[in-house]
Amino acid sequence: MTVNVVILAAGMGSRLGRSLPKPLTELSDGRTIMQQQHDNIRAAFGTDVTITTVVGYKLEHIIEAFPDVEYVYNEAYDQTNTSKSLLRALKATGKSGVLWLNGDVVFDPQALVRSASLVHADRSFVTVNTAKVSDEEVKYTVDAEGFINEISKQVVGGLGEAVGINYISSAHKQALIQQLKRVDDQDYFERGIELAIQHDGLRIEPVDISDLYAVEVDFAEDLERANLFV
Template sequence: MKAVILAAGVGSRLGRPFPKTLSILPTGETILGRQIRLFREAGMREIIVVVGFKKTLIMEQHPNVFFRYNPVFYITNTCKSLLCGLEDLDDDVLWVNGDVIFDPGVIQGIMAAKHNVVAVNCQKCGEEEVKYRTDESGNITAISKTTENGEGEAVGMNKVLAAHVPALVRGLERCEDLDYFERALEFMIRDKVQFKPLDISEHRCIEVDFPEDWHAAQQMFAG
């Protein structure tokens, strides 16, 4: 299994002059540094970081991983960064947004699953969060920010089995430049590729989009 971290974005909503994945947690680690460490501890041998905005800062601070460059990061969204990250991969892939802070138990649960996985937090979520809905068999039928009657939040960590990587690539190629990668999952679901939610609510996990998220993250991961 390989890990792909999406860290190409500008992060304009947080308003930092550097990539927000380099924001330093109270423990002294950057968000990205923590992600890389936890993936290594979980046994990930190949970690790919997709960079764009001020890529040199990330590459200099974390030289112990592989990098892929999204040259149009400023006019594309996570769908195209993930497409860059998947190039030539033929293994199971666990991918995560570069601004998600999480406990190691989240990785362990995703890696242990025998199927395609979307990590979810089964709590009430707002307009900005990516929401999901399932059918009677527990398979995801819808996943987007605009999903109605959502059952919880998709937290930005997912896994696709090697056999379905080509379908994910095709879905990402179909996406518009400003789509989130979840749009590709919806294409796959329509083509009968199944994803199941993995409830990680018992673990700490937060995605940092706004200053209030960063404040909450500092308190949540203070030690």
């Protein structure tokens, strides 16, 4: 089974204040954020994997750094959010399930190793932790059966943070595509997931990686924290 992985890397990442796309930010071990993602993907799934990167802002720098992967262009990268980048990627990857990552997440390689069995079983999931979360972070709740119920920055009483590593199964993919078409240009992809749960009955499992590190690098202090782990 070839695993299809998407990295969302179209945004401008202006909050970090760097001249290059945020995924090309160098970590303390000399790798870029995106290089550690590639390394983690290979560690979990070997060479039988197809990586598709959604690019926009200063795309030539990412393509030059990683010439051997597939690319999807979000030409409206400065007018849209992750919902429309993910939509483009899902439409470009055929009927198979897709594992996708935000392009600014620095994470423990075991996060993908732990979830590999669900990927191979083609079961939709969202990777989460149960840490205390702030207003800026994407939070989640679960239903009575333990499946994801709500997932957004606006969730009240969230159980923890959704860390930006997710999988949509081949059976659920078309429903998510249709809901991503519906959402506003400035919505995050999580809004599409919520709508697919509400209107299409998708059952999406939370995968708890609270014992592992996963840092979404938005600000300089996030980068400092990520560098404590790598």
